[in-house]
Amino acid sequence: MDKSKKKAKNKAMFSAISVGMVLFSAHAGGGFATGNQANTYFINLGWASLLSVIIAMFLLTMTMREAMIMFNDHGLSSYKDLFKTLFHPFDKLVIFFEIFFYIMVIMAIAAAISGAASALQEYIPVNYKFYVIIVGIIILALTMFGADLVRKVSTVMGVVILISAVGIYLIGSFKGENIFNVFTVDFMGFGYSKVSMAIKNAFVYAGFQCVTLPTMIVCGKVLKNREEVKESMRFSFLINTIALILSVIMLSSWKSFYLNIESGVTLPTVLIIKEIGLNFLFVIYGICLVLCLLSTGVTTTFGFVARFENIKILEKIESSTKKRAIVAAFIICLSMIISMVGLTNIIKYGYGYCGYLAIAVVIVPLLTVGVYKNRTFGKEKDNLENFINETV
Template sequence: MLKRLFGKDGGMYGVVSIALVLFSAHAGGGFATGNQANTYFVGLGWTGIVSAVVAMLLLTAMLKEAMTMYNSRGLKSYKELFETLYHPFDKLEIAFEVFYYIMVVMVVATTISGAASAIKEYFGFSYASGVVAVSALTLVLVIFGASVVRVVESYMGLVILVTSLVIYAVGSFKGDGILNVLRLDFANSGFDNLPKAFMNGFIYAGFQCVQIPAMVACGGVLKNKNEVSNSMKLSAVINALALGLSVAMLLSWKSYYTVVDGGTTLPTLTATKAMGYEWMTVFYAISLILCLVSSAVSITFGFVARFESASVLKRVSDVKVRRFLVAVFILAVSMLISMAGLTNIIKYGYGYCGYVAIVLIVVPLLTVGAYKNKKYLSEREYKNFANAEPVNEI
């Protein structure tokens, strides 16, 4: 669809497609459930909207520097990216590897937990049954149908974007009404929550750093610095709009979903059901489950691809068997973590990883990374990343 609109070889195609890839990854990683927004932003009142916007500006600014560094130097892996960022302290890259593997498990656990919670909420199955069913489906698709799911995921991102924006726009003016909620909150708390709002923005952007390896891998279609910049600006607008509106909608319905049994697990679905639009609820529930499952498959497949050739598995000659063993391992660990519940994973797992990422990734990319990119590009004056060759920087 995007190819027909912008042309496969046009710069605009790459700019828009990469912007939507980030939104799809953001949504599929749990944002679409509303749990992340409720955990990190809604409790802050009106400043929660500010915090959401700050988080998206930080995330896209980091990705801009990461993709510029990756493409301009002709790097081949996220390992090389972080070695370049941390140089001359190249071994710090190992710290990112550890962080990344932990976050991969957390994200897969979140997608499994989110999909299982949606199945429980809408179809009435038990949570444990949902976890097992989603994990089994993910395993089958990783082994036999990952390529199909990756295609479906891009469309699911668009479906979730449109559906979510409709729900958020309509829902914000129902419930307690966003304007009334913001007025009362400002009268009661003023600017008291602003420092925490900025901190939560950094934490949220921190645990979203798990998107970096996937984004730099697919960002090669961006041919120059301007395309990278424009893509991330567009993505900042899309993600900030969607996340900010989700916070606004949840603020309007907070007094309802917080008193409903299990309402805070999938607050967006709970609020949508309360609005009374059955077609919207059905459409959202199905697209949410598909989006979460497709994200679980894509993330698990990436992990499998990374370790299917590990020395410990060399005795296994059949590649599908190796993939099966790695997939079973990651899904078993993720299933175990998912039993803690979606809210606990996001509150504690994502939260602690977010703090680590601020020091390990956020600050280095926005300071050292930005400086290295500016210096590197000014010396070489690259207009097109296709001319880039791998280099060792001092």
């Protein structure tokens, strides 16, 4: 193979992997690392949880694939343009994605505050509401003065927590109950009765994960053609599915332990590490988890502030710092109020209802109308290129 072609092929592969890793990092954030999301949407399904995980990750990566293909083929510049193209001639339907996106952003900030407060409470037992207020103040301060630093630190912390999480899942699976016995007993007791719920939960889980779509379509701009997009999402499907299955297997093998502890479902992974006796990892994982959750809160708040700091209501305020402070304080106070209901309720109800909305406005449209429009556009593009080549 020619060196230039080999170099181009390696570059394309690296781009595909890097974009696939973006979705993996976004998915395997603080909510995933706590074990709360997996416990809420999969553990009660027994053996069918594995089926549900596979369907959820297939739906998520296929949705992202069609979104990136449409975004790149049409040379679009924002998620608004993407959904206007998708919904055309009903362009104004884009408002439904915006409703989903901003509600989900508020839920994500609330979950970050609640998760960090719960984690701190696990290590140093103090009133939960006190930690919610402290975490809210820290996120506000960092949003105003240290967002860049936090984003840089969060990259390192994210890598550490992902590596340690996979290690914990593997060790925890061997230390817990025999997973084959757990799933066998479940199958003998329930058979295939949970399959319909497994499919429903897969759609909901994939739905609220679609909050990462605006980030994915921008990152996917580096992919040169449809094949690179497909390769990227195949890779992302593989690693996301493996990581989530490992998480589900470990939690399933320990559910008889943490489900019998008051508020055990809030941070099951942390409780399992503590029970196994991995004290060093317990401390390191806790620090990384809190930092990752703070990072999620800061970066999400920062993005929200950038979107709303120039609205008409704030036009009379000349100082951009004051504008940012007002918007940041508003969204953080609102998120703090929501966080009082607890991480489990935020993920179960907040994420859950957002997931249902995303099924209607993101997943189904992209996997039906989006697939049709992408294929039609692709054929027209190929026909035009063939015509030009024949003419030349």
